[in-house]
Each structure stands twice: as structure tokens, then as C-alpha cells.
Amino acid sequence: MIERVLKGRVVTTSGVIEDGWVAITDGTILAVGTGGAPEAAEIQDFGSAWLLPGAVDGQTHAGSQIGFPGMAPTTKAAVIGGVTTIVDMPYDHPIPVTKASVLQEKIAAIGEHAVCDVALYGTIPTTPDLSDIRGLIDEGVCAFKISSFEAHPDRFPRIDNSATLVLLKALEGTGLPLGLHNEDQEIVAHATKALKEAGKTGAEYHSQSRPPVAELAATSTFLEVAASTEAHAHIVHISVPEGFEMARAYRERGVSATAEMCVHYLLFDADTDMPRLKGLLKVNPPIRPGQTDALWDVLEKGQCSFVSSDHSAWPLERKTSASIFDVAAGMPGLEAMVPAFFTAAAKRKDDVQAAMLTAEYLSDRPARFFGLSGKGRIAPGFDADIAVLSPEHFVYDATANPDxxxxxxxxxxxxxxxxxxxxxxxxKVWDGVAVADAAGHGRYVPRRT
Structure with missing residues (x-):
């Protein structure tokens, strides 16, 4: 007997199945069809709701503040928003994931705290150790990440070009991407100093303190270093279309170069939203003025790899300082990413096209990018990771989640x-009202080549 059948408008890679159904047993999709559904121990009919593959959020920061127990609130936020797998960054508190032993501790925390599934990035210190890199690869990290900008000397250090080259060479032949936080240290420091000296410390000056040239200079240097290797170079967030064009140009040269879009760049505009939201909207690289339409064009042309949230749930006191330079960078986005992206896409397309774009850029593409076998699609043999989106307008309330x-x-x-x-x-870990008592249901998902 089939354990469960879900009915609704099923979104697959080939189209939307109206009056569709998904048959599930042992956590796996057995069959997908339309019309008369097979018998099952439980049938749930969601009517006109969309059944999408659960989103795979390719950029989250679960452990940046409270360490590995951050898996609990982060994965709860994920399932509230229709995200069934998070790909977590390695810059955890108090130490980053640079060794297999640290990674194993984080994997154990997933088994204890996580409600949804989790894949993991690894990173390196300023002086990389090849045995540590190999240890992380052997333990199944899905990618590595480094930064050209120092946010913290130990937890989030700047990795210079020589160390970057060592890591790129070590990743040759593995298929693992090396992601870069792409900002030039000296340009940012100079611009920030000049603004502070002029007394320009309001939120409206954040973009000027980290101008597009800082982002593009770091991106171009990284891609040129990568061009001397056969490794996969990835930019984890680009805020201006020129960065995506740069990655495309390197691909045309034969370099394995990709770039990622964060959902907030598609929705917010610095001219209108920074004066309103101030430090709440501070992210790095910054939200830019007048770029949303151009970035949607980049996405619709297929020039970005996928869309992520860059979720970082700082406490409110870290986001409300008078000077924008004293505000922590990052914002929570897991609960809002899927409905926000769908809503914005539906304003440019129709609802069916919006559903297809959501499934492609928030599920299928990131799952394939990170080598997460069995994730990202509603299809036989895939994990039964499904997000149900009801076609109803609602006002998002960030205070509703007690965690x-x-x-x-x-x-x-x-x-x-x-x-x-x-x-x-x-x-079912989210029923539209509450998260199920499912701590530990989440699993570590290693990369599969």
C-alpha cells in the first residue's frame, strides 16, 4: 500500500500537471500522474495549490551566532518558507569549518537539531592545509567558500591569491565549486574611511561605501586566478549585471565560471528601500539603486546559476545602530524567499511561468549545482521534498515565528x-500554522559526483 498521496497542481521540470498527484512511500516519490490517484493509506487534496519541489537554499548562515545549535531555528524557518534543504556556509561561531573534525561536529548537530535536510560548505584558513582540504572533500562537503574581504580575522578571514590558487588546484578534478565572497578590501576600506570622515554614516551611504567596482575588481581577479586552473570558480552573490556578464565572458574562454543571485537583489532598491528599512536591509555586497529589472533580465537569460537567500538572522539590536557602519551585514530570508520570488516572478510572467521559474531556480538548479542527488525535482525516485503553495494573498509577518x-x-x-x-x-514538518516536533528528522546530505 502506498503511504501517502498528495494532490494539487504538480510542478515538474517539463510543465505543470493540472489535477495532479504525487505518490509517496518510505520518503521517496513512487509515481507522479494526473486524474484518478492510486489508493493510499493517506490522501491529502490541496485543490488548486501548487505542489513544488521543496526549495534548496544554496546560501544560509545557521551557525554564525550561536554555533551549531543554530541549526534548530534556521531549519524551522526553512520549512515555514517551503525550503526542504539548506546549504550552510562554513563561517560558524566560534570557528569555521576548516577540518574534517569540525565538520563532523556540525554533522552531529544536524542529526540533533535539524528539521530539514542540510548540505555543507567547507573553507580554509589563511594558510591552507592540503590534508584538511582532502578530509573535508572525503566527508562530503558540497563546495568550498572563501572571501576576498576580511569580516573577522579567524572566523571569516581574507584569503589571498596565493592561498586561493592552492585551493583551486586542490579542487581540480573533484567537481566541487569554490565560492567567493567578492569584495576588494582596499577599495572598501578607502571608501568607508572617506564617508566616515565626511559624517556620511546614514543607511543611504552603504552602497557608496562598498561600490560596484569593489565587487567587480574582486570578481575579475578571482576568475583570472581560476582561469589558470581547471577548477570550478563560483561567485556567491553579485549585485550588478556587469558581474554576471563577466562570468559569462570567462565561460566563453573555457573557464568553469558561475555566479549566483540572491533574492533580495531582485526585490529591493537602495533608493527607495534603504531610507525606509535602514540597517535592516544592510547586506554585503549592498542592495544597489535601479538594478532590479536588469537583474531579472540576467536571470531570464539563464546567466545566473540559481537563486538563494543568504539567510542570517541577526538579533534586532545588531541591525539598528545609528551609523550604518556599526550595523551587522545580513538578514533573515528563509521564510520569505519562495513566496517573494514567486510573487515577483508572477508580476513579470503569468502564474504558471512563475511556478516553473520558482521550481527551476530555487530547487532544480541548486540541487544539481551542489551535487545533491535525489533533491530538487518532483519525479519518481527523488526524495519526497514538497512545498505546497496556496494561491492566496497574505501579508508576511516576521513576528509570527516564535523561534x-x-x-x-x-x-x-x-x-x-x-x-x-x-x-x-x-x-509533513509544516502545516501552515506550526512546525512539527521533528528535531533530528533532518539529515546531512553529502555531495554526490
Whole structure:
């Protein structure tokens, strides 16, 4: 007997199945069809709701503040938003994931705290150790990440070009991407110093303190270093279309070069939203003025790899200083990413096209990018990771999640779809009202080549 059948408008890679159904047993999708559904121990009919593959958020920061127990609130936020797998960054508190032993501790925390599935990045210190790099690869990290900008000397250091080259050479033949936080240290330091000396410390000056040239200079240097190797170079967030054009030009040269879009760059504009939201909207690289339409064009042309949230749930006191330079960078986005992206896409396309874009850029593409076998699609043999989106307008309330930080730049926005249920490997972990008591249901998902 089939354990469970879900009915609704099923979104697959080939199109939307109206009056569709998904049959599930042992956490796996057995069959997908339309019309008369097979018999099952449980049938749930979601009517006109969209059944999308659960989102794979390719950029989250679960452990940046409270360490590995951050897996609990982060994965709860994920399933509230229809995200069934997070790809977590390695810059955890108090130490980053530079060794297999640290990675194993983080994997153990997933087994204890996580509600959804988790894949993991690794990183390196300023002086990389080849045995540590190999140890992380052997333990199944899905990618590595470094930064050209120092946010913290130990936890989030700047990696120079010589160390970057060592890591790129070590990753040749593995298929693992090396992601870069792409900002030039000296340009940012100079611009920030000049603004501070002029007394220009309001939120409206954040973009000027980290100008596009800082982002593009770091991107071009990284890609040129990567061009001397056969490794995969990836930019984890680009805020201006010129960066995506740069990555495309390197691909035409034969370099394995990719770039990622964060959802906030597609929704917010510095001219209109920074004066309103101030430090709540501070991210690095910054939200830019007048770029949203151009970035949507980049996405629609297929020039970005996938879309992520860059979720970082700082406490409110870290986001409300008078000077923008004293505000922590990053914002929570897991709960809002899927409905926000769908809503914005539906304004440019119709609802069917918006559903297809959401499934492609938030599920299928990141799953394939990170080598997460069995994730990202509603198809036989894949994990039964399903997000149910009800076609109803709702106002997002960032205070509704008792385990969240109680704020969000998306707070008060009206979305055209609402995540009303989330299934992780066939288990309903979000019913539209509360997260199930499912700590430890989440699994570590290693990369599969």
C-alpha cells in the first residue's frame, strides 16, 4: 500500500500537471500522474495549490551566532518558507569549518537539531592545509567558500591569491565549486574611511561605501586566478549585471565560471528601500539603486546559476545602530524567499511561468549545482521534498515565528502565494500554522559526483 498521496497542481521540470498527484512511500516519490490517484493509506487534496519541489537554499548562515545549535531555528524557518534543504556556509561561531573534525561536529548537530535536510560548505584558513582540504572533500562537503574581504580575522578571514590558487588546484578534478565572497578590501576600506570622515554614516551611504567596482575588481581577479586552473570558480552573490556578464565572458574562454543571485537583489532598491528599512536591509555586497529589472533580465537569460537567500538572522539590536557602519551585514530570508520570488516572478510572467521559474531556480538548479542527488525535482525516485503553495494573498509577518529573530526586511510585504505545507522526505514538518516536533528528522546530505 502506498503511504501517502498528495494532490494539487504538480510542478515538474517539463510543465505543470493540472489535477495532479504525487505518490509517496518510505520518503521517496513512487509515481507522479494526473486524474484518478492510486489508493493510499493517506490522501491529502490541496485543490488548486501548487505542489513544488521543496526549495534548496544554496546560501544560509545557521551557525554564525550561536554555533551549531543554530541549526534548530534556521531549519524551522526553512520549512515555514517551503525550503526542504539548506546549504550552510562554513563561517560558524566560534570557528569555521576548516577540518574534517569540525565538520563532523556540525554533522552531529544536524542529526540533533535539524528539521530539514542540510548540505555543507567547507573553507580554509589563511594558510591552507592540503590534508584538511582532502578530509573535508572525503566527508562530503558540497563546495568550498572563501572571501576576498576580511569580516573577522579567524572566523571569516581574507584569503589571498596565493592561498586561493592552492585551493583551486586542490579542487581540480573533484567537481566541487569554490565560492567567493567578492569584495576588494582596499577599495572598501578607502571608501568607508572617506564617508566616515565626511559624517556620511546614514543607511543611504552603504552602497557608496562598498561600490560596484569593489565587487567587480574582486570578481575579475578571482576568475583570472581560476582561469589558470581547471577548477570550478563560483561567485556567491553579485549585485550588478556587469558581474554576471563577466562570468559569462570567462565561460566563453573555457573557464568553469558561475555566479549566483540572491533574492533580495531582485526585490529591493537602495533608493527607495534603504531610507525606509535602514540597517535592516544592510547586506554585503549592498542592495544597489535601479538594478532590479536588469537583474531579472540576467536571470531570464539563464546567466545566473540559481537563486538563494543568504539567510542570517541577526538579533534586532545588531541591525539598528545609528551609523550604518556599526550595523551587522545580513538578514533573515528563509521564510520569505519562495513566496517573494514567486510573487515577483508572477508580476513579470503569468502564474504558471512563475511556478516553473520558482521550481527551476530555487530547487532544480541548486540541487544539481551542489551535487545533491535525489533533491530538487518532483519525479519518481527523488526524495519526497514538497512545498505546497496556496494561491492566496497574505501579508508576511516576521513576528509570527516564535523561534525567529522577530524582524525582517520582508515584514509587511504582500505575497501572492502562501507556504501552507512542507514535506521533507514525505513527512509533513509544516502545516501552515506550526512546525512539527521533528528535531533530528533532518539529515546531512553529502555531495554526490
Amino acid at each position: 525567529g529573530p522577530g524582524w525582517s526586511a520582508y515584514h509587511g510585504m504582500t505575497f501572492s502565494v502562501r507556504p501552507s505545507a512542507t514535506f521533507v522526505r514525505g513527512r
